[in-house]
Amino acid sequence: MNYQNSLAFALEQDALDPLKNFRSRFLIPQHHGVDAVYLCGNSLGLQPASAGKYxxxxxxxxxxxxxxxxxxxxxxxxxxxxxxxxxxxxxxxxxxxxxxxxxxxxxxxxxxxxxxxxxxxxxxxxxxxxxxxxxxxxxxxxxxxxxxxxxxxxxxxxxxxxxxxxxxxxxxxxxxxxxxxxxxxxxxxxxxxxxxxxxxxxxxxxxxxxxxxxxxxxxxxxxxxxxxxxxxxxxxxxxxxxxxxxxxxxxxxxxxxxxxxxxxxxxxxxxxxxxxxxxxxxxxxxxxxxxxxxxxxxxxxxxxxxxxxxxxxxxxxxxDTGGMGILREKSVALTGYMEFLIKELNKRLGEDVFKIITPADPQKRGCQLSVVCKRDAKAIFQYLADNGVIGDWREPDVIRLSPVPLYNSFQDVYQAVQQMAAAIQQ
CATH class of the missing domain: 3.40.640.10 (Type I PLP-dependent aspartate aminotransferase-like (Major domain))
Known part of the structure; x- marks a missing residue:
């Protein structure tokens, strides 16, 4: 996939996503009245909307x-x-x-x-x-x-x-x-x-x-x-x-x-x-x-x-998804997009402020990217949380971000990296 660093590209990919309707089958945490960007499925998956009925x-x-x-x-x-x-x-x-x-x-x-x-x-x-x-x-x-x-x-x-x-x-x-x-x-x-x-x-x-x-x-x-x-x-x-x-x-x-x-x-x-x-x-x-x-x-x-x-x-x-094959296909694309955007951000910053330690080969990783933050790591993690991006912190300087194909979107990924850029500016 030829990724592009733009909201328009993210929205286009979401429109083409065969799994796009599954997002509505989960309850997404709210941040100031809108969906948070939840990238912590590696720690706790979201609640199915049907869970209460079951x-x-x-x-x-x-x-x-x-x-x-x-x-x-x-x-x-x-x-x-x-x-x-x-x-x-x-x-x-x-x-x-x-x-x-x-x-x-x-x-x-x-x-x-x-x-x-x-x-x-x-x-x-x-x-x-x-x-x-x-x-x-x-x-x-x-x-x-x-x-x-x-x-x-x-x-x-x-x-x-x-x-x-x-x-x-x-x-x-x-x-x-x-x-x-x-x-x-x-x-x-x-x-x-x-x-x-x-x-x-x-x-x-x-x-x-x-x-x-x-x-x-x-x-x-x-x-x-x-x-x-x-x-x-x-x-x-x-x-x-x-x-x-x-x-x-x-x-x-x-x-x-x-x-x-x-x-x-x-x-x-x-x-x-x-x-x-x-x-x-x-x-x-x-x-x-x-x-x-x-x-x-x-x-x-x-x-x-x-x-x-x-x-x-x-x-x-x-x-209902049709199996792990279709989930994996979206996962590779979604995680690859996050990797692309983080690398683009590092280019703008002129240094690898956000160093991905997860293997670059999609066949050697799942949907999680572990990112070493080389500047004010804990403060940046807190900034993300305060601005509706929910990830996971691991000492001493790693932020884990996991775009899950069942409920995450390309827009989620784009917004998360935008907030990472804003955190550096802060």
Whole structure:
């Protein structure tokens, strides 16, 4: 696309956008009576306009049916979570049997580690990206300690080369190969939260398996953002939150993926609960855990129907878009436009005041751009917020901006960079 630095160009692209009508299906925060420029979907997605109705429907069922709501009504709660599985499977590139919705992200990560981190005196190491989101760091640290290992010896972090900001795939694979004899697990994010780098998950999984280790992924910043093919890539497991790009609400329900090749593996331990018991015999209340078939067998606790209702509202919107392909096409164009405008602004300023640290290759990023602000960074971030541009701040000087294709426009992007220019003048 030949970008142009003008409002007229932005409005023209919005008029041509096949997804333009989806913006109206979300509730956009207001700033002095007009829509704010919301570029923080990487932290919390916007509320679907239908969320209130989906929630009200289940509150009504609770009111009118009480406990019988588990078995009666238009949406009996016993299998309510299953209505979400086709949508989720499509988003993460899985078979329906390989996914389920449950708990929150780090809880799910720990539950999956019970199955997929099985260290012994020979194989005990975990490889992960340096600078991973703290929850992942804490989870890996506590898991290695739980098994009696020193995290400093058991956890191998991979950092970018000196003078570089992001990781090279060849360096990741090389590190995996170097530790192959001692490696139990490769645990990576799909997209690094800080830099916005999209990792080559297929290559990472292949290298892990070649080394005799499992491959798992935290898809908090990838699910609903970029196309995924977890089944085809051979990932062993993955988990994600759904309140970012999948708009399930603050602290919304999470999800997991377990590859079907592990369904009948008796060597995989798991923490069991009644909700993960095989469905045809669940109500017999028999002793001895007999897991449900598929990823559902990793469930522990009863599904939180009200949280599922909010998530279902968003999944209905995803279903109507036609899939991740069309969302990705707009995302690449929208994020590319923001990159273009920021570079144009730097040219006008005569220096790279706003340095983008996210990879320039669209195939190595999602919709997020992480921007180092070299002048008065916190003051500029505050200026943006005061003028209706909602982004995300990361210490010491990074502003994260994420134009989400479901509800952001080219005009949003244009206005945001205009405010960045105004902030410098101030």
């Amino acid at each position: 929630l009200a429907d289940q509150l009504s069922n609770w009111q009118n049916l009480a406990v019988e709501g588990w078995f009666q009504g238009d949406d009996p709660w016993l299998n309510y979570h299953k209505q979400l599985l086709p949508s989720i499977a499509s988003i993460v590139g899985a078979q329906e049997s390989e996914v389920t919705v449950m708990n929150s992200l780090t809880v799910n990560l720990h539950l999956l580690m019970v199955s997929f981190y099985k260290p012994n005196h020979k194989r005990f190491k975990i490889i992960m990206e340096g600078g991973a989101f703290p929850s992942d760091q804490y989870a890996m640290e506590s898991q290695t300690k739980f098994h009696g290992f020193d995290p400093k010896e058991a956890i191998v972090e991979i950092f970018p080369r000196e003078g570089e900001l992001t990781l090279r795939t060849e360096d990741i694979i090389q590190t995996i190969n170097e530790h192959a004899d001692e490696l139990a697990l490769v645990m990576f994010a799909g997209i690094n939260y800080y830099t916005g780098q999209l990792f080559d998950m297929e290559a990472i999984a292949a290298a892990a398996h070649k080394a005799g280790a499992y491959a798992g992924f935290d898809l908090a910043h990838a699910a609903g953002n970029v196309p995924l093919k977890l089944h085809d890539w051979g990932a062993d497991f993955a988990c994600w939150c759904s309140y970012k790009y999948m708009n399930s609400g603050p602290g919304g329900i999470s999800g997991i993926f377990v590859h079907e090749k592990h369904f009948n593996n008796p060597e995989l331990d798991r923490f069991a609960g009644w909700w993960g018991y095989r469905e045809d015999k669940r109500f017999l209340m028999a002793p001895g855990f007999d897991a449900a078939k598929g990823a559902g067998g990793w469930q522990v606790s009863t599904s939180p129907v009200l949280l599922l209702a909010l998530f279902k509202a968003s999944m209905a919107i995803f279903d």
